Amino acid sequence: MKDILNIVFRLTVSCLMAAMVMGAAFILTDKAKKHNEHAREERTMYSLLGYGEGKPVPSTLALHQIYRYVITEPGRQLIGYLVPTTHAGKTGYTLVSLDLEGKMADRKAVALDVEQSREKEDRDKAILAVIGPGKEIRFADHTIVVTDNGKRVAYLLGGKFPGFKTFINVMLALDQQFTTLGLEVLENEEDPGLGAEIEKDYFKNQFKGRAVDVLKGLQVVKEPLPDQYRQALEGRLAGADVSRIMEQFKDKNIYALTGATISSRMLTDGLKGMVGKFVYRLDILDHVLNEQKIAVSF
Amino acid sequence: MKILKIPLSAVFLALLLLPAWLQAADFIESAAFSGKNGIAVAFAVPVDKTAAGEVSRYTVYEENDPDIKLSLASAALGSDGRSLQLLFAEPLNSAKTHVVRVQGLGDGAELNFKVAKPYFGHLFSILVAALLINNFVFTKYLGLCVFFGTSKRKKTAKGMGVVFTIVMVASASMSWLFYQFTLIPFHLDFLQIVVFIGLVSLTVQAVDTILRKVNPVLFNSFGVYLVLVIANCVIIAVPLIMSSLNYNFLETFMLALGAGGGFLLALYLMSSVRERLELAKIPPTFKGLPIAFIVAGQFALAFLGFSGLQLF
Amino acid sequence: MTTSSNTKTPWELLSRGILSENPIFRLALSMCPAVGISTTVMNGLMLGVAVLLVQVFSSVTISLFKNQIHPRIRIPTYTLTIATWVTVIDLVMAAYLPGAYAKMGIFIKLIVAFAIITMRLEMFACKENAADSFWDGVGMGLGFMVGMVVIGFVRELLGSGAILGYDVLGFKPLLFFILPSAGFFVVGLMMAFFNWVELVYKRRKGIQS
Numbered sequence: 001m002k003d004i005l006n007i008v009f010r011l012t013v014s015c016l017m018a019a020m021v022m023g024a025a026f027i028l029t030d031k032a033k034k035h036n037e038h039a040r041e042e043r044t045m046y047s048l049l050g051y052g053e054g055k056p057v058p059s060t061l062a063l064h065q066i067y068r069y070v071i072t073e074p075g076r077q078l079i080g081y082l083v084p085t086t087h088a089g090k091t092g093y094t095l096v097s098l099d100l101e102g103k104m105a106d107r108k109a110v111a112l113d114v115e116q117s118r119e120k121e122d123r124d125k126a127i128l129a130v131i132g133p134g135k136e137i138r139f140a141d142h143t144i145v146v147t148d149n150g151k152r153v154a155y156l157l158g159g160k161f162p163g164f165k166t167f168i169n170v171m172l173a174l175d176q177q178f179t180t181l182g183l184e185v186l187e188n189e190e191d192p193g194l195g196a197e198i199e200k201d202y203f204k205n206q207f208k209g210r211a212v213d214v215l216k217g218l219q220v221v222k223e224p225l226p227d228q229y230r231q232a233l234e235g236r237l238a239g240a241d242v243s244r245i246m247e248q249f250k251d252k253n254i255y256a257l258t259g260a261t262i263s264s265r266m267l268t269d270g271l272k273g274m275v276g277k278f279v280y281r282l283d284i285l286d287h288v289l290n291e292q293k294i295a296v297s298f
Numbered sequence: 299m300k301i302l303k304i305p306l307s308a309v310f311l312a313l314l315l316l317p318a319w320l321q322a323a324d325f326i327e328s329a330a331f332s333g334k335n336g337i338a339v340a341f342a343v344p345v346d347k348t349a350a351g352e353v354s355r356y357t358v359y360e361e362n363d364p365d366i367k368l369s370l371a372s373a374a375l376g377s378d379g380r381s382l383q384l385l386f387a388e389p390l391n392s393a394k395t396h397v398v399r400v401q402g403l404g405d406g407a408e409l410n411f412k413v414a415k416p417y418f419g420h421l422f423s424i425l426v427a428a429l430l431i432n433n434f435v436f437t438k439y440l441g442l443c444v445f446f447g448t449s450k451r452k453k454t455a456k457g458m459g460v461v462f463t464i465v466m467v468a469s470a471s472m473s474w475l476f477y478q479f480t481l482i483p484f485h486l487d488f489l490q491i492v493v494f495i496g497l498v499s500l501t502v503q504a505v506d507t508i509l510r511k512v513n514p515v516l517f518n519s520f521g522v523y524l525v526l527v528i529a530n531c532v533i534i535a536v537p538l539i540m541s542s543l544n545y546n547f548l549e550t551f552m553l554a555l556g557a558g559g560g561f562l563l564a565l566y567l568m569s570s571v572r573e574r575l576e577l578a579k580i581p582p583t584f585k586g587l588p589i590a591f592i593v594a595g596q597f598a599l600a601f602l603g604f605s606g607l608q609l610f
Numbered sequence: 611m612t613t614s615s616n617t618k619t620p621w622e623l624l625s626r627g628i629l630s631e632n633p634i635f636r637l638a639l640s641m642c643p644a645v646g647i648s649t650t651v652m653n654g655l656m657l658g659v660a661v662l663l664v665q666v667f668s669s670v671t672i673s674l675f676k677n678q679i680h681p682r683i684r685i686p687t688y689t690l691t692i693a694t695w696v697t698v699i700d701l702v703m704a705a706y707l708p709g710a711y712a713k714m715g716i717f718i719k720l721i722v723a724f725a726i727i728t729m730r731l732e733m734f735a736c737k738e739n740a741a742d743s744f745w746d747g748v749g750m751g752l753g754f755m756v757g758m759v760v761i762g763f764v765r766e767l768l769g770s771g772a773i774l775g776y777d778v779l780g781f782k783p784l785l786f787f788i789l790p791s792a793g794f795f796v797v798g799l800m801m802a803f804f805n806w807v808e809l810v811y812k813r814r815k816g817i818q819s
Contacts, residue, residue, distance in 0.1 A: 003682075006680060007680050007682060007683050010678070010679070010680050010683065011683055011686065011687075014687055014690055014691075015690065018492065018690050018691070018693070018694040019489070021694050021698065022488060022489060022492070022694055022697045022698060022701075025488075025697070025698040025701050025702065026488045026701055029701045029702055029704070029705035029706075030705070032705040032706060033701075033704055033705035033708075036705060036706065036708055037708065040708060070362070070364065077364045079364070079365050098365070100364055100365050102365070140362065140363075162393060164605075165605075187712075191605065191789075192649060192788050192789070192790075273391075277363065277366055280366065281365065281366075284365075436791075437790070438646065439643075439645040439646030439790055439793065440646070440720070442645060443725055488697060488701060489697070491693050491696055491697050491700070491719055491722055492690065492693040492694065492697060495689055495693050495722055495723070496689075496690075496693075499685075499686060499689060528689075528723070529723065529725040529728075530723065531720050531723045531724075533723070534719070534720060534722060534723050535716060535720060538716055538719055538720075539716070542716075582805075582809065583802045583803075583805040583806040583809060584798075584802045584805075587798070587801055588798045588799070588801040588802035588805065589798070590798070591794050591795070591797050591798025591801065592794065592795055592798040592799070594794045594798075595791050595792065595793075595794030595795040595798065598790065598791030598794055599789075599791045602789070602791060
């Protein structure tokens with residue numbers, strides 16, 4: 001009996017010590033993790049917009065986050081947009097709820113600051129506190145509006161859609177006319193050497209500079225990528241040549257990856273869906289914001 | 299084994315009946331995707347033909363995007379007045395649940411029903427994925443140490459495979475319970491590695507003790523493999539996958555079953571080949587593990603062919 | 611193992627881990643990552659470093675507490691120690707090296723199931739002092755890393771014509787080598803190679819003596 005007590009005691013002590021070590025490691029690394037994640041995201045976003053080592057980010061550039069939620073109340077559903085608003089120089093957040101026909105249903109100020117708004121939990125809690133009991137919310141997606149000196153210059157969309165294997169997570173940059181500026185594949189689980197080539201420049205960059213109408217009708221063709229086009233996509237030619245070749249190909253269809261036609265198609269279809277829905281929704285949101293004269297920061 | 303058969307069959311029966319239980323309205327007998335851009339609906343009683351043909355009566359959208367209405371091209375009622383075929387302008391994404399609202403058909407009220415792939419199909423596809431498409435040994439390269447150690451004879455292979463499946467299912471279920479009800483509510487996510495491996499050890503210990511007492515004969519033939527289960531990477535990979543994809547209980551069960559079954563399949567295939575290899579002429583430097591690795595490589599190539607398999 | 615470890619110098623401990631008792635090629639343990647992750651040298655290096663750290667920390671921890679561990683709960687204690695260190699390394703990597711961490715995927719967490727670490731603790735750390743355990747851990751870890759880097763080197767060179775991401779050959783010889791199934795082939799061939807080296811060595815020694 002004494003032996004068993006001894007064993008249990010020692011086991012408990014070891015477990016507690018282990019838990020303390022892990023807990024300490026967790027607390028120490030959590031902050032760094034969040035900070036690094038945020039820094040990486042920002043770097044990806046700026047590189048999509050064309051800024052980077054050679055072209056520094058101007059101080060007049062600002063990023064505004066819009067979070068879209070689906071709010072379910074008994075009897076109806078609403079789409080809620082958490083938008084940043086400016087009141088007397090200070091930035092706050094407002095939840096603008098639209099019904100399914102695109103008319104404004106409600107508008108409430110939400111108690112959040114910029115740091116908190118990045119954390120899903122804080123956001124959800126603040127929204128629930130404002131809309132009242134008996135309702136459910138579900139986070140849908142988030143868009144970033146990029147302004148330079150207050151004028152809209154670009155949009156950044158995040159999207160996740162099925163690929164050949166599981167999911168493909170992307171970030172797409174559009175300019176004010178919704179022409180694509182760049183595409184970044186954030187996560188995918190496709191086969192290395194086959195589907196995972198969607199991350200490579202010679203495939204991703206085919207989506208650059210596509211007007212929104214061209215994008216909507218984009219198809220994937222199983223033809224070999226022309227050599228010159230490939231060189232331009234990978235940035236191996238001089239700047240002027242690259243622009244000329246991209247101009248030549250900007251209305252053409254996407255050349256599929258060798259041995260990964262389905263991955264290419266799923267990515268293209270996913271992007272089409274993302275952009276189509278975004279343009280439709282932004283239009284409705286802008287109408288409501290203008291009508292109701294909501295002082296958004298973008 | 300027999301003890302396990304009854305609850306297993308009950309679970310399967312429940313799964314089969316699930317789609318039937320999930321049907322919302324009594325008026326709609328069934329609704330399913332048909333073709334690339336269609337939905338086929340079957341009504342319990344005949345409905346008015348002209349009313350059913352009016353496209354404006356229908357509102358269809360994906361459950362997650364209620365503000366984006368899909369454009370219906372045509373609605374055609376079959377000759378028996380009960381089967382409706384809805385055709386859409388663009389292909390439907392059948393992986394998502396769609397909601398269909400109909401105004402004023404039948405008894406005048408608004409009809410509201412969902413169209414989705416059968417849940418049973420979804421669960422079954424997880425099983426097949428873990429078994430073939432993402433076979434843990436040949437596609438994910440886990441559990442190799444144990445794999446190469448126990449694949450020399452068909453008998454050892456079968457024993458190891460069966461024991462592994464049982465421990466896998468048991469420990470995966472317990473891991474799910476622990477994860478959902480203890481780790482998540484208390485934000486102790488980072489403890490998952492310790493907790494999962496602890497549960498595995500506990501399960502192995504429990505199965506060991508139970509088997510010893512209940513069926514000593516069985517224990518003598520299978521018991522020796524229990525110790526090896528802990529050294530198997532797959533046993534901890536399954537709970538980790540479950541936690542990263544946030545599966546529910548049934549999905550975890552299917553994943554565990556598929557993982558165990560896949561391991562058994564891999565072991566059986568490998569042992570069949572290795573038994574033959576013993577009679578073949580192999581250069582001395584290749585004897586033993588090297589040739590086994592090369593055979594495994596060939597199997598892995600073959601299993602690559604299952605990529606992208608979609609049954610449901 | 612017949613070695614009497616009291617008189618082992620650090621160098622001997624190290625070389626044992628890298629050459630004569632190399633975990634991947636000689637002991638044939640912990641092969642899962644060798645096959646699955648060794649598509650590039652960088653991957654091999656990262657995982658090798660992670661395993662090295664876990665091995666060293668666990669060896670030293672167990673050897674510091676070896677007198678307090680009750681013999682009947684040896685294995686659970688080893689498992690607990692390894693799991694704790696794996697969690698710590700996992701958290702640190704996720705925070706400071708997110709790019710590499712994303713490529714590793716689940717394999718960092720799977721280090722907890724590596725038989726080689728437990729075996730080392732059982733055979734060595736629970737009997738020796740902390741300094742010797744440290745060097746033994748480093749040796750084993752280095753052996754693993756060397757194995758992973760070598761496999762990664764072969765696969766990356768022949769698969770994508772690059773090393774550490776730098777294009778060396780300018781073309782891709784055989785895409786096959788990046789496909790995970792090639793891991794099996796490469797490891798099998800390398801094992802055969804090590805066997806051959808040993809055979810030749812023994813034959814030479816046999817002729818001489």
